[in-house]
Amino acid sequence: MATGVARADDVTLRLPAPTGPHHVGVTALHLVDEHRADPWPDEVGAPRHLVATVHYPSRDVRDRPVAPHLTPAVAAVLPHFHQPLPATGVAWGATLTHSRTDAPALPGRRPVVLYSPGLADPRALGTTTAEELASRGYVVVSVDHPGETMAVDVPGRPAPRLFALPGDPSTDPRLYRDVIATRLADTDLVLDRLERWAAGGNPDADGRALPADLGRSLDLRRVGLYGQGLGGTIAAEAMHEDTGRRVDAAANLEGFLDYHPERPGQDGELLPVARHGVDRPLLLLGTEGFQDDRYRRAWSAVLAHGCARQHVIADANHWALTDHAAVVPQLHAAGLVDDAGRDALVGPIDPAVSVPTVRRHVVSFFDRHLR
Template identity: 30%
Template sequence: MRHLLTVAAGLAVLAVSACSAPTPPRSAANPSATPTGPATLPAPTGPHPVGTTALYLKDTSRPDPWNLDAKARELKVTLWYPTKQKDGQRAPYMTPKESELLLKGKRSAGVPDDTLSKTRTNAIKDAEPAGRKLPLVVLSPGFTNPMSTLTSLAEELASRGYMVAGIDHTYESYATTLAGGRVAECLACDSDTDTGFGTGVVAGRAADVSFVLDRLPSQWQDSDVIDRSRIAMVGQSMGGASALAAMVTDSRVRAGIDMDGTTYARIPKSGFSRPFMFLGSAEHVTGGRDTSWDRDWKLLTGWKRWLVVTGAEHSSFTDAPLLAGALGIKPAYGLLPAARAAELTRTYVAAFLDQHLKSRRQPLLDQPSSRYPEVKFCPGACGQS
């Protein structure tokens, strides 16, 4: 299982690894800079203000795969959605305790424990949803990362008229706050070198997704705004691998995107025809250490794209680059700037969803664009046959 790269070669505190490899000391990664104060996520570009709320669900049909004392699987699901409300309390990025545990888990040094809890978001807490029959996008984060690290993408999609459900896969990140304020830490982190670990994780996450799709209508009072016939899934790293796994096992998920994640679920040899897109770094290009995309590409028989972003690192598809300044991390020379990484991620993910959930053809997905020269289409431009 490959060790995943850190953003800017120095954002060790937020880079995610499929195997949670030991993080090098900051001094060995990249020189630190003076912290710039609390990070502010970029404003969404869609026409709608964004609301958000959290749900706490319990699946009593199965025990938790990581906590042997838990007879049921508990999940936190964060919802983002369009709203008409323009003013109100902005939702916290994470709690001080979550910030503390995440920074400790990522082996950050010299950063105040509550730094990440001060990040400024754009979504209004518990605002009333607006719209009808909104397409649903399920989001899944990388291993060891909480769902909050995909907040910028979630807010952008909600502003464009999507219902977004982000799943915190309990015990697979350094901190997940559950019902009643209980905080679950990362029990899975001690198992990440076990044989078959990745396969087991994505199978468990696929079960999480199916459970959330089953229960969301009855557990959220405003669920009538969701169009359950238009569902897609997007994830980063292990979350991206889980998108493919969920699609293979649950036909309700009509389309999916894997952002820079090694895949583990096996596609049927007869092929898989639902739309799917790989969006990632050069790590997955033929000749790199990860050959899973090349293997799966051959079995995708429907609409498909494989996009490589020049200059991207593994964490470029998360909020990590946007938080570097607040953490006093000096970006490495020559890598994709944080604002540009966020723009590219938002633009291409939204284009895919607009095409496959809203039936709006997106020429951006048909060929390279002079506006986004960093994005290469594979095969061909990336060397595959």
Template identity: 35%
Template sequence: MRQFLAVVAGPAVLTALTTLAVLAVLTVSACSTPTPPRTGAPSVTPTGPAALPAPNGPHPVGTTALYLKDTSRPDPWNLDADARELKVTLWYPTGRRDGPRAPYMTPEESELLLKGKGIAGAPYDTLSRTRTNAVKDAAPAGRRLPLVVLSPGFTEPVSTLTSLAEDLAGRGYVVAGIDHTYESHATTLPGGRVAGCLACDSDTDPGFGTGVVRGRAADVSFVLDRLISGWGGHGLIDRTRIAMAGQSIGGAAALAAMVEDSRVRAGIDMDGTTYARIPRSGLSRPFMFMGSPQHVPGGRDASWDRDWKRLTGWKRWLVLSGSEHGSFTDSPLLEDALGIRNPPGVLPAARSAELVRSYVAAFLDRHLKSRRQPLLDGPSPRFPEAGFCPGACGRS
């Protein structure tokens, strides 16, 4: 696994390998079959704050945070909480081009995330200084906009999908990124409370992944209830055009949410082992698997082979050569700032972001905006890294 990996040299190599082993356990139990730990990769001098690439599309991007409380159910991780609290970050088109850019995360969130991942080569507030593109608390613009829900990987805040979220908002989507409380190293709640990863204490329990995606599906349904009925004024969101995408166990949650909630018309799983069982009658709504080479048919993760057979509607299965588990997040874009070297053979940060943005947007444009997308019809000379499975999509 390569999401925010600690890469050190010399006497610290043993410590790094221990950290990688821990991350691999998390990946097996809750995210996806892991990429074998990399050994001996040297660190480099951190370059200073990272900057996310500008969004595509014609619209300036705004962002704001909502704090929601579901009093109909207790929190699955915090036994002292009789309601489920969620932080939802929204990205959307706005008419405002100037204004303060939203922080990527707070300094405390940055510190807790880097400590949780065992990264000590850069100042702990490094991620909080990442430059984003969205104007903080700008007023939304438009009517009846399609909605995309994003769900991050286990232990990750939804801010690690900011580049994708900003890009989709620039293309005319409302994006709702859910921080699933107590499932990441840091989630800031009202009053400055910071929720840590209580779920990390249970990640090796039998049935953990199944329980996580079930809980995340409930989170999604609750958020949809609140967004459709309340946020942003009447008519901002088109309740008939809703999709979901996620990375790692967030991708597995996208499939689970579609099984449980028919309002989610289309879904994308980015490199996540799936846990929800598709009914025997199948799932007829559009779905796309997009992953690293470990997800080739017959590969190390058999869950996609199983579920592919029960996807009875429009479907695609893409494998990106040179990608790793973290390639579907902001992780590669942040490596220079963290002093982590991109090894040979792995997609460069800008290229992985371009691939993910392009194929996710093409899928959503086709299924939420009814726009023909030749990019999804087969291999493209523009993106030779994208192999279409289960045919000749490569094996590594």
């Protein structure tokens, strides 16, 4: 796998700026569940480690460095996981976000939303929407799930953790169930550590100093979940299983709501959220290019129970719900991705339409149910 060395004529990609009234700060969290073994370990008996990014409104970003979009490890492998992204001709590690590292938090109590990415995708691919939410007064916690993410830099490790699932969840129904169970447990861990942080403790496993006032700003009486792809599956199912009612609303950005079928040609068993519905608000946000009979069957089942609503974005495809909405059209304009590649990833939709559309649906949904 070529990591590539940036050349002077490589394309540098740009992310759209958030449109809310607040500056955005960003920090990282390293979380460890000492009571749960990692299901995809690279060392026997290792506890479960998670790494998260926290975006939040900041009162002052002066003299704080701008955060990069991708770590070097993710930049090296992203085009190999998301073909037909080009491995050369792009300075994948040069893209900057609109967030400032460890900037002081803006005082005030803030609703909290957790983001889970698609299978193998890094949490960084949700930056555009996370920054938009933070600029509008939310604290956003985006979580990587090591072992099933293409690359994760875990503190204390000499090298990044790479994708390490023992098979392909899309063709192994049992593995797919195990991945879902793991992510649901990961979500519980994050919520537990946020409660510790809001109570005045330090949730970071390494005791790293966290931005001033950020812990006090967490209003855990107002919590939402959202995710794209498998992350959307987790957002919906985690809210269904949330008997302690820690979660108030969830948004599923085109995640399956059934298990993979045991045999080809069969329908998969519906997830509990689709079989029984939810008693709290659920948004189903999809794209015209990715919807098929499988989605329609499972999504129709949960919609029939009430408390859920659906919107499908025309002329878009699956990764238009991520930062690729802005990135892939730039590659297309530079001649690095052809029409078929663009359409397979994000569809022919103009990013001037797709980016604000996704932001508007997610922000308005949480504004309605968390404010």
